[in-house]
Every structure is written in C-alpha cells, then in structure tokens.
Amino acid sequence: MEHLILTETSFFRLIGGSACNDEIQESYNGFISEVVSLCSDMSNPENTFFALSFAETELQFHDMLQVENTGNSRSIYVRKALSFVRKMLEYIGQIRSGQVHTPQAERRKEKKNSQPLQWTGNAIDLVEIIYGIHEMGCINNGEIPLKQLAPILYSFFGVETKDCYRFYTDIKRRKTISHTHFLEQMQERLNERIRRDEEAELKRR
Template identity: 35%
Template sequence: MSLPEQEAAYTEFSEQIFAVYTGGGSPRHLHFTLAFAEAELCAVSQYAGGRASPCVEKALSLVRHLLDGVKTQVPPLSSIPSKDEKKDDTPADALLMRWTGNLSDFVEMVYGLDSLKCINGGETGVTELLLGFGKLFGLKLKDKQCYNAYADIKRRKSDSRTYFFDKAAEKLNRRMQEDEERERMRKR
C-alpha cells in the first residue's frame, strides 16, 4: 500500500474512531470497540515484523490515548448484574452523560454543592452526593480517591483554591458577555 493510500486509510480510520468516541454510546461499548481496534492494530504491527508504518503507529497511539480516557468511565465488570440480580432500572433511552473533566474538578464541584446546601435542602451528605453524581456521570469512585482529591484541593497554595469554580465563573461570565454583545449586534 502506498503512503498516500495509507494516509487516506488513517484519515478514514481516525474519523470513524472519533465518530464512535463522540457518538454517545455506552462506555462499555466504547471500551470494547477501542480495545478491539487496539488488538487489531497490534496484530498488524506484529505482522509487519514489529515495524509498522507510521500511519499504523499513529492509529495505535490514537486508540491508546482514547482508551486511557475511557478507562476511568467504564465501571468494573463486577458491577454488571448476574442473571439472578436485579438489573438497573435506567431506561434504555436515558441520556448518558459522562464526566470528561478531571477527578479534582469533579470532587471540587460536589464539595462546592455540598457547601452551598442547595441539594435536598442541605440534608444530603457529601458521600451521598459523590455517589449520586458519580452514578449520574458513570463514575465508579472509591471514598479514598475522593478524599485524597479533596485533600489535594485543600493543599493548593494560591489565593483561591477553587480552580474549577473560578474557571467556571470566568467562562460563564464571558459567555454571558458574548451573548449580550451578539444581542446588541442583532438589534443594530
């Protein structure tokens, strides 16, 4: 296969992989698809005597990078109910939302909402909030992970330790200013 043909094949492959990645399918399906693609690309690389073309290496690197991002979103297989266990009653057409930020941002958001006491009148504890939002976003978190992330947030040295909320406030204010500017431009 010529280099231009390989590059065209890589472009088509990467477009298909991104379509699957951004298609909103279940994290398990996405993980399986990416793992399968990785195995196939490894086989191609080994078939070529360990010296695969740069396009195959790029494709393998892309798949591995995407897999790393998905691994934190896929619950362990032990969470799949057996035939005897009650299955999750989430409707099949329910909107699947995935947390794509980092763990520190997630923990900061949950602790911030807990501090504001704006969920269930402040009666819900931080552990319940972590579990609830974790389930909403498809995360399987251990208490220790969350506590360690919170401890890291508390150890931040700058004037404001709430990086996530600071960034969110800045971006939301900028968005509102841009919306107002667009409205003014339309009225002219």
C-alpha cells in the first residue's frame, strides 16, 4: 500500500535493531532520498501526504525517542528523520493550499489543460500496457523506475493517478482469463487488421 512506502524502508527496520552507526547513517540517507523523491514527484499529493503522515506517526511514537541517552545514534537519527518529515509535511501543506507553486506543478497543470488524449478503456487494461512497456525496457533504455513511468503514462492518457500496484495484483490473480488478456486482444486485433489489409491489396491487383 502506498502509505507504507516510507515505513517499509531499511531505515525503519534498522532503527529498531542493533545496527552499527554506519548502517544507520546509510539507511537514514536512503530514507531522506526517498522522502525527497516522493515530494519532488507530487503526481499525487494526497498519497504523498498520507505516506508522510504515517511515517511521522511511526517516528513520533518510536521507542528510540524515549531513550534517555540522547547521544544514542539511533535516537539521533530518529529525531532527525522526524524533524525532516515534519518539514516536508509543512511544505506539502503549503503546496496543497496554493501558497507554494512549484514549476513542476505549473507544467503539469498546463499539460493537463491542453491534454488532447483521454483513456476511455478500463484502468486495468492501461496497467497491462504500462507494465508491458516497462518490461520491454523501451523507455529511457529501461532505466526509468515503474513508480516514475506509471504516473507519466497516466498523465499522458489523461487519467488521474491510480494505484497501479493494486491493479497489477488483480492481474496476477486472474483465473478465468489470461494474465495479459488486453495485450493478447490487442495483438489479435492488429494481426486481423493486417490480414484484412493484405487481402484488400491482393484484390486491387
């Protein structure tokens, strides 16, 4: 679930264990990078807000905040992470209230207003295409992560951001039809069109 994206990082796992300082620092840096990436994307500010809020709650009530020895490295990193998450929550709140206008948000707004395409099929069919494109590695040489590719394609087709991971789970659970039902239908119809075109060309000769 998307609100768990921050609490499922290695940082949360290590602050509750007995990791060494280097491991904690590395995982902390990774956690901060994940927060920055989440707040920089903002394709779905609601999900970003939920993820940050959940992370704040878990950090606020973490056992390490109750440690009397304030020099404890895990306690320090928990406090630093909590402080940063709270600052980002404040920043997200300003964006949502219109107090802050980011260049990315303005570009997305302009693009949405001039969007000529609108996906009118089922959302799960679009997810099949997105996963297919990602697996083929034909965008940016396959180096773009799925979590970045999906919102871009959703936006391109004029679809509000959906939880593609949930749809993918539904695809994997299919029992009565093929997992790639839509892609196979697309292939079948394209091949049928090619056959019709070839037959029409033969008749004109």
